Amino acid sequence: MTSIEVSGLRKRYGGTTALDGMTFTARAGRVTGFVGPNGAGKSTTMRIILGLQRADAGEALVGGRPYRSLQHPLRSLGSLLDASALHPARSGRNHLLWLAQTQGLGQGRVNEVLELVGLTGAGRRTAGGYSLGMRQRLGIAAALLGDPPAIMLDEPFNGMDPEGIVWLRGFLRALAEQGRAVLVSSHLMSELQDMADHVVVVGRGRVLADSGVAELIAAVSGDRVRLRTSAPAQAAAVLAAAGAEVADGVVRGLGAEEIVAVLTGHGVPFSELAPHRATLEDAYLELTAGSVEYRGATA
Numbered sequence: 001m002t003s004i005e006v007s008g009l010r011k012r013y014g015g016t017t018a019l020d021g022m023t024f025t026a027r028a029g030r031v032t033g034f035v036g037p038n039g040a041g042k043s044t045t046m047r048i049i050l051g052l053q054r055a056d057a058g059e060a061l062v063g064g065r066p067y068r069s070l071q072h073p074l075r076s077l078g079s080l081l082d083a084s085a086l087h088p089a090r091s092g093r094n095h096l097l098w099l100a101q102t103q104g105l106g107q108g109r110v111n112e113v114l115e116l117v118g119l120t121g122a123g124r125r126t127a128g129g130y131s132l133g134m135r136q137r138l139g140i141a142a143a144l145l146g147d148p149p150a151i152m153l154d155e156p157f158n159g160m161d162p163e164g165i166v167w168l169r170g171f172l173r174a175l176a177e178q179g180r181a182v183l184v185s186s187h188l189m190s191e192l193q194d195m196a197d198h199v200v201v202v203g204r205g206r207v208l209a210d211s212g213v214a215e216l217i218a219a220v221s222g223d224r225v226r227l228r229t230s231a232p233a234q235a236a237a238v239l240a241a242a243g244a245e246v247a248d249g250v251v252r253g254l255g256a257e258e259i260v261a262v263l264t265g266h267g268v269p270f271s272e273l274a275p276h277r278a279t280l281e282d283a284y285l286e287l288t289a290g291s292v293e294y295r296g297a298t299a
């Protein structure tokens with residue numbers, strides 16, 4: 001069983017701390033989502049796993065060994081970091097043939113992976129004319145060439161159309177169900193919610209949460225109650241006075257029974273109170289609230 005393990009990774013670029021003790025494991029047989037705001041250190045971690053960059057401290061192991069020491073690296077860990085890193089004048093198929101040759105793999109495998117990612121028909125077109133979604137597919141095909149037990153993809157959903165997103169979700173799940181370790185970074189929390197088994201949330205170079213997706217959502221959902229009322233301002237005022245926070249029809253900080261007592265005590269009408277199931281996006285936003293370095297202005 002091959003897993004991808006990083007422990008205590010530290011990395012500085014001049015005055016910037018990119019990684020500050022990054023530690024987690026992407027285990028075999030599950031999809032591990034790797035999420036965090038821009039600049040949180042996801043790409044740096046992936047480059048260090050691949051031995052493309054050296055950590056100042058800590059280590060990254062694939063199946064218990066540093067990537068650089070692996071005898072057949074593409075047969076151990078398949079990766080996609082940058083879908084645009086290909087020769088624009090070369091066809092998708094020739095790009096894969098060239099990679100396959102460096103690994104002692106034949107044409108047959110190239111045809112197989114083209115088929116797996118749905119590029120058989122486009123394989124002979126020059127990669128320079130591919131859309132970003134097609135380049136992502138080609139990159140995923142390249143990652144799969146060596147039939148590796150571990151796969152690591154940096155933002156593979158970027159540029160994919162809705163059909164491509166649905167396909168990729170099912171595809172990554174299937175790879176994990178075959179027993180592979182799948183580590184995938186994404187900004188699309190809704191996609192991870194339906195697809196990942198486990199999520200590692202990072203901010204400012206360290207792990208903020210390392211948990212099963214279901215557990216993480218349950219932890220954030222815990223104290224939220226959805227309220228439907230014809231007097232929202234009055235409800236918000238009396239609930240706030242009782243110590244709750246109310247936003248967008250969701251009450252936090254009081255249980256359902258306490259909310260009923262407060263509202264009826266003040267004669268505030270309401271038509272519905274129900275547990276609010278948080279989304280992975282809610283959990284993510286709550287966890288990373290203090291770690292966002294680049295925040296857009298509110299219009």
Ligand SMILES: Nc1ncnc2c1ncn2[C@@H]1O[C@H](COP(=O)(O)OP(=O)(O)OP(=O)(O)O)[C@@H](O)[C@H]1O
Pocket residue numbers: 013016017018036037038039040041042043044045
């Ligand atoms: N080559 C470099 N030189 C200087 N600083 C760098 C370099 N690479 C990364 N950094 C800095 O390290 C930090 C982590 O960057 P990294 O790209 O790993 O984050 P990320 O989580 O992948 O972000 P994004 O979601 O935007 O891709 C950032 O502050 C970034 O500016």
